Amino acid sequence: MTLALAFVALLIEAVAGYPEALLARIGHPVTWIGSLVARAEAVWNEGHLTFAAARLRGILALxxxxxxxxxIAFLIAGALGLFLPPWAVLIIEAVLASTLLAARSLDDHVAHVADELESRGLEGGREAVAHIVGRDPASLDEAGVSRAAIESLAENFSDGVVAPVFWLIVGGLPGCALYKAINTADSMIGHKSERYEAFGWASARLDDLVNLPASRLSALWLVAAAWLMRGADWRASALAALTDAPRHRSPNAGWPEAAMAGALGLALAGPRMYGGKRVDDAWMGSGRRDATSADIHRALRLYRIAYVIQAAVIAALALIALLLF
Incomplete structure (x- = not known):
């Protein structure tokens, strides 16, 4: 059931995404979760707490x-099962689950960076990439903007597509919703600032844990996509993932970034500027650093193939499960 649910959710997300009219009228499930995180943080994260007290309150808030x-997710799933036939439950839950995936919006945002670089030059690229990365856009040249967009595509393929689908298969709609809540909490309070280093500790650690399987899976899908895509190198993709990913400062982000870098003959990650501070990180891949908008388009092509591969594997597993059980 959950394999079929994941496949239909991927299909809906690829075809329709989240309608802009619906976003304008009622918002988005992730923004609702974000409002809940913000409210919990405002209530629990009072000033002048000791490190231990702030960390305990962060655990309670999470x-x-x-x-x-x-x-809420269990109530929805339970109510649907009481009143509707299984096929209708599958479709409605797939529609709901598709709102927790970010495949189409990720594609649009990254493609916009390439389009802005080509139409408006460096300034346009900086403005576009500022919407999808946290680093200082003013510190980026054209190669830096292009690498940042490709890195964001690779990392968010794992966090925004593969991981929610993985937890959808494992735990149904509630599993997918719980993953998204953890990931949203990490993005809001999981960073190491003075305010959140202790309070966001639980969110950051739990996010690292729940993303472990998806980060490795996303690298696998990208290696497989490189095998199918003309001009990509699947052997370099696999080698970069295995050798470079463990050197990344994140236990998860390095896997898709390294696989993407190796496939495209690029070097990604490396030293970056965040809030005026230099963050030294290892380079993922051993290719060239002078990425361009053309490389963003190549990365998008690789990403789309990987998305289809993931959906095809899930469909095959669903069919096998149907025949066996």
């Missing part, structure tokens, strides 16, 4: 967010 999210 637990509150997850409890509310899980309760």
């Amino acid at each position: 637990a509150t967010v997850l409890l509310v999210t899980a309760s």
Whole structure:
């Protein structure tokens, strides 16, 4: 059931995405979760707390967010099962689950960076890439903008597509919703600033844990896509993932970034500027650093093939499960 659910959700997301009219009228499930995280943070993260007290309150705040999210998801799934036939439940849950995937919006945002670089030059690229990365855009040249867009595509393929699908298969709609709540909490309070280093500790550690399987899977899909895509190098992709990813400062982001870099003959990650501070990170891949908008388009092509591969594998597994059980 959950394999079929994941396949239909991927199909809906690829075809329709999240309609802009719906976004303008009611917002987005991720923004609803974000509002819940913000409310919990405002209530629990009072000033002048000791490190231990702030960390404990962060755990309690995260637990509150997850409890509310899980309760709503279980209520929805349970109610659908009481009143509707299985095929209708599958379709409705797939529509709901598709809102927790970010495949189409990720594609649009990254493609916009390439389009702006080509139409408006460096300034346009900087403005576009500022919407999808946290580093200082003013510090980026054209190669830096292009690498940042490709890195964001690779990392968010894991966080925004592969991981929610993985947890959808494991735990159905509640599993997918819980993953998204953890990931949203990490993006909001999981960074190492003075305010959140202790309070966001639980969110950051739990996000690292739940993304472990998806980060490796995303690298696998990218290697497989490189095998199918003309001009990509699947052997270099696999080698970069295996040798470079463990050197990344993140336990997860390096896997898709390294696989993407190796496939395209690029070097990604490396030293970057965040909030005026230099962050030294290892280079992923051993290719050239002078990426261009053409490389962004190549990365998007690789990403789309990887998306189709993931959907095809899930469809095959669903068919096997149907025949066996």
